[in-house]
Amino acid sequence: MAEVLILILGMAVVTYLPRFLPMYVLTRLEIPPLVIAWLRYVPVAVLAALVVPGILTVNGQITISPANHYLLASLLAFLVAWRYKNMMLTVTIGMAAVLILQNLW
């Protein structure tokens, strides 16, 4: 289990530095506008890149059918997130949809 401890400490370091270094430096400096414009795209791009392959593929293959439970549940989650802007509701309804779809197909 010592390996897990090393894993956790390593994760703690690589999680903390990207959160701390920019604010530490930039509370003293000014960021070039071009860099700000570039960074503005990052959160949306990262999240879309995380979501799309995960919900469109099953075992590495693109699967667009009712057998892909994550895809249908994701469409529902998108609607709920967009309509209600509520994280807990989105997560709960999304998980409920996967649970129900699993028992249908």
Added chain:
Amino acid sequence: MTAKEQWLAGAGKALPVVLGYLPLGFAYGALASLAGISLPYIVLMSLLVFAGSGQFIAVNMYAAGAGSLSIIATVFLVNLRHLLMSASLSPYLQKFPRQSLPLVAFGLTDENYALACGEFSRGERGHYYLLGLFSTSHAGWIGGSALGGIFGELFNSTSAAYTMEFALYAMFIFLLVIQISDKKLLLAGCLSGMLALLFYQVIPGSWYIILATVCTATLGVMMEKWQKS
């Protein structure tokens, strides 16, 4: 307001994040226990790392037998998005005492960031306020993780894990939707999603995330420049 009053006012604002973190933390704790990680380590990870998506991905990779170094590298890549969040809060943090910044940075999850932006846009907020908010949501995350680690065994089946893993995607979908505030960002999201799907199929490992992001942000900036000229 005294320091304590500010802290409590901030803590009260953390409620929506705590409500979101309890089921997510539970799902993480349950998945981690299915992956064979013991309860003290499940809780320790939530205490020291405090990164929802990073912890989910780490547990997934751990369960698949990945080595520590490749897990840490992937978590680092996934967390690079926090560089921007940290940078974008800087103007508000310039008035904070410098010794409070290491603590503020620790709590900078996606959800805390989103909430902090909302608070700053409503008016001036001090470091006690922000730390009250962040530490309360951290407590929710740790509590949910511990409950998942303890009671997760009740859901010890692949079908339950399959359902709980979707919490991660639902959270990402929610964060994606609330961050798309204009047409440029909507276009960027669609582009990045398509590029990621393409890279995912042709490039091994998880490089597809960072590649799609770098291409999208660069194309976005180029398009802005081109529109202006």
